[in-house]
Every structure is written in C-alpha cells, then in structure tokens.
Amino acid sequence: MARRTTKAKARDNGQEFLDTLRELGKEKGIDEEVLFEAIEAALISAYKRNFSSAQNVRVTLSRETGHYHVYAIKTVVEDTEDDITEISLAQARTIRPEYEVGDVIEIEVTPANFGRIAAQTAKQVVVQRIREAERGIIYEEFQSRESDILTGLVQRVENRNVFIDLGKTEAVLTPAEQIPTEVYEHGDRIKAYIVEVKKTNKGPQIVVSRTHPGLLKRLFELEVPEIQEGIVEIKSVAREPGNRSKIAVWSKDESVDPVGSCVGHRGMRVQAIVDELGSEKIDIVKWSEDPAKFIANALSPAKVVSVAVNEEEKVSRVVVPDYQLSLAIGKEGQNARLAAKLTSWKIDIKSESQAAEEQLDENMNEVEVESDESFTAEGE
Known part of the structure; x- marks a missing residue:
C-alpha cells in the first residue's frame, strides 16, 4: 500500500480540525465564524511574536480545508526605505506588471514550521472562547433570576x-x-x-x-399555593433579620383567609419558613386599604383601642390599653419600628391613661379600631 503524501496528511488534519471546531461551536452555542475570526487574530499575534514583530501581516484560515496562510502587507514605493512595510515598484512589477506606486499588495510569508505554533494557538483560542461562552450562558441564566431564590x-x-x-x-x-x-x-x-x-x-x-425582605416574600410565594395562584397577595414586608419580621397579606377572594393560608394546617407552611430563617419570629397580619385598620393590624400581637391618622403627613397616633403598651412598643421598640416599616406610616403609641392626659391634634381623626386576627410564628 502506497504511503499517503504529506499534502494528503495535511488535508486530513485540516478537515479534522474543521470538524472538531464546528462540533465544539455547535455544542457550546458559539457561532463558528466567531471562532474562525478569533483564531485568525490570535495567529497574527503568534506570527509577530515568533517571527516578525514589526511586520504588518494578515492571516487567513480556510473554511473549506482548515489550512492557514500568512501574508505580509506592503506598500508599493519608488525606492524602499523600510523593507518590512514597503516594496519597490520594480520588485512589485515582477509579481504583477499592473502595480503602481501607492498600491498595497500582499505577499505570502507563511513559515514552514508555523504549523505547530498555529495548532497550539488555535487550541488556546478555542478553549478561551468556550470558557467565555460558558460564562456568558451562566451570566444570562442567573441575571434573569435576579430577585429570585437559589439553593x-x-x-x-x-x-x-x-x-x-x-x-x-x-x-x-x-x-x-x-x-x-x-x-x-x-x-x-x-x-x-x-x-x-x-x-x-x-x-x-x-x-x-439572607437578610433582604425579598427572601421572606419569595419563601412565602414558594410555600403558599394561594399566593402562587394569585388569590392571596403579599402587600408589604418588614424585617429585622434573624430576630423578627412582619408580613401583610390580602385576599381578593373574601372566602379565603389570607392569614390562614400563609399559616397552613397546624402552622406547617409558616413553620417551614421560620426554620429556614433560623427561628426568626414572623407576624402575619391582614392588610387593609383603611390606614387606621392596617396600622392596628400591623401592631400585632398588641391589641389596639383607637387610631388617629393624618393622611397628608402619614402620621398616626395609636392608643392601646395600659397593660398592652410594652407589647405594642416591643423590646427596644422593635414591634413599633417594624409596624412603621410595614405600613410606611409614622406611629406614635400611647397608653389609654397617657392619651387621656393629652389633647389630640386637630388634624387627626380618631376612630376606634378592632384589630383583625393575626398569627405569630416562632422557632420551636
């Protein structure tokens, strides 16, 4: 059997390279033309680094055979002063008689031993492009999931x-x-x-x-089917991470209890969230479009006697029974602080005896309010 010629081997290698390149491009979702252009640019740098750093060259990589060629780009001049970038008119006309001064011509200068360098360079470029493409895919995947939960x-x-x-x-x-x-x-x-x-x-x-209010909101959305179905809506969330949170919920269906939906049978739904957040206490309260009612609910677990509001300034005064004052304010003011965040109202809390001694601001309309049922979940 006759030995294959060097040209035949080169042809086979070139075709194998093209097949591999196209297969990788398809697998990784990279346009093969992007790979070809990147390899050509890298081969120019490789040629200059190894053979002629000053020469202006162009490299072509055949899309049909996988073979590469290096061309020196030179300007035709009458008399050369720089052999690297110029070629004399007389010499240029030995290549093609039609050349004139000022023409730019390309002369093939592919080194005989450039194959190994070219193969190594192409491999590096392909690996780099694949890495970049994979990073791009990961970026797109997670960028589209901003404001979501991951595990x-x-x-x-x-x-x-x-x-x-x-x-x-x-x-x-x-x-x-x-x-x-x-x-x-x-x-x-x-x-x-x-x-x-x-x-x-x-x-x-x-x-x-782990501290963002959005984490609590998304946990409830994942845990409560009525929220996923759009029957129950989370209106607002306030958190002091690791300690206590409040969440205000509302149902567009009057037959569905929004608080009960979030609590679940025997508190199983909310307990799963409490456990995930390291035993953070969670107050689930009912949202109301009536500011006075919503403020009273937000102060759960404290019971409220009356609420006076100034809607223009979003300021309120809440009256609670004397024995409920410390509960309404909470340890170091936490309950009042979270209620204010939840409602976006400034809340001034007074006991009944304190309120009796003070005169109400004339811009406030005081109404008696009975809080809706709420639920407080805490770690077991």
Whole structure:
C-alpha cells in the first residue's frame, strides 16, 4: 500500500480540525465564524511574536480545508526605505506588471514550521472562547433570576465572605447580607435571595442575601399555593433579620383567609419558613386599604383601642390599653419600628391613661379600631 503524501496528511488534519471546531461551536452555542475570526487574530499575534514583530501581516484560515496562510502587507514605493512595510515598484512589477506606486499588495510569508505554533494557538483560542461562552450562558441564566431564590451548599468561608456552590458557578454572601445570628459551615445547604449578578473578567459574580425582605416574600410565594395562584397577595414586608419580621397579606377572594393560608394546617407552611430563617419570629397580619385598620393590624400581637391618622403627613397616633403598651412598643421598640416599616406610616403609641392626659391634634381623626386576627410564628 502506497504511503499517503504529506499534502494528503495535511488535508486530513485540516478537515479534522474543521470538524472538531464546528462540533465544539455547535455544542457550546458559539457561532463558528466567531471562532474562525478569533483564531485568525490570535495567529497574527503568534506570527509577530515568533517571527516578525514589526511586520504588518494578515492571516487567513480556510473554511473549506482548515489550512492557514500568512501574508505580509506592503506598500508599493519608488525606492524602499523600510523593507518590512514597503516594496519597490520594480520588485512589485515582477509579481504583477499592473502595480503602481501607492498600491498595497500582499505577499505570502507563511513559515514552514508555523504549523505547530498555529495548532497550539488555535487550541488556546478555542478553549478561551468556550470558557467565555460558558460564562456568558451562566451570566444570562442567573441575571434573569435576579430577585429570585437559589439553593446551594456552603463551599468555604473567606474573610467572613461565604461562598455558595451552585454547581456551574458560585455565589457570594457578604457579611452585610448575612443573618447576624447564623453560623455558616462547610456543606450547609442554604437558600439565598439573588440581589445582583455582575459581569467580571473571571465570570459572573452572583451576590446573594439572607437578610433582604425579598427572601421572606419569595419563601412565602414558594410555600403558599394561594399566593402562587394569585388569590392571596403579599402587600408589604418588614424585617429585622434573624430576630423578627412582619408580613401583610390580602385576599381578593373574601372566602379565603389570607392569614390562614400563609399559616397552613397546624402552622406547617409558616413553620417551614421560620426554620429556614433560623427561628426568626414572623407576624402575619391582614392588610387593609383603611390606614387606621392596617396600622392596628400591623401592631400585632398588641391589641389596639383607637387610631388617629393624618393622611397628608402619614402620621398616626395609636392608643392601646395600659397593660398592652410594652407589647405594642416591643423590646427596644422593635414591634413599633417594624409596624412603621410595614405600613410606611409614622406611629406614635400611647397608653389609654397617657392619651387621656393629652389633647389630640386637630388634624387627626380618631376612630376606634378592632384589630383583625393575626398569627405569630416562632422557632420551636
């Protein structure tokens, strides 16, 4: 059997290279023309680095055979002063008689031993482009999931930053986004809220949070079918992460109890959320379009006697029984503070005896209010 010629081997190698390139492009979702152009640009750099750093060259990579050619680009001049970038008119006309001064011509200068360098360069370019494409796919995937929840495993903790393994990539939980009472250990499975997805030279950086109010909102949306179906709506959320939260819910169907839907049978729905948040207490209250009613509900578990509101300034005064004052205000003012965040109203709380001694602002209309039923969930 006759040996194959060098040209036949080169043809086979070239075709094999093209097939591999196209297959990789298809598999990774990269346009093959993008790969060809990137390889040509890289081969120019490789040629200049290894053979002629000053020469202006063009490299072509055949889309049919996979073969490459290097061409030196030179300007036709009467008398050359720079052999690297110029060619004399007399010499140019030995190539083609029609050439004139000022014409730009290309002369093939493909080195005989350029094959190994070309193959190595092409491989590096393909690997780099694939890496970039994969990073782009991951970025698009997570960028579209901003304001959603992800689940991952704690991979490591460095300088108080917690890195969460997501399989294809990792997310970072910075100290500011961590629940103060939580300790994160390697291998812990946790849920986190996607705050931001950034593009970086090393790939997408996914910033997540365990403290964002959106985490509580999304947990309820995932846990409560009535919210998923649009029957029950979360109107507002207020959190002091790791300690206590309040969530205001409303139902467009009068036959559906929004608070009860969120609590679930024997409190199972809300308990799953409490457990996920490290035993953070959660007050579930009913939202109302009546500001006085909503403010009274927001102060749960305290019972309210009356609420006076100034709608223009969004200021209210709440009166509670004397024995309920400390409960309404909460430890270090927490209950009142969360109620104010939940309603977006400034709330001044007075006991009945205090209110009796003070005169009500004439811009406020005081009404007696009976709070709707609420529910407070806490860790077992």
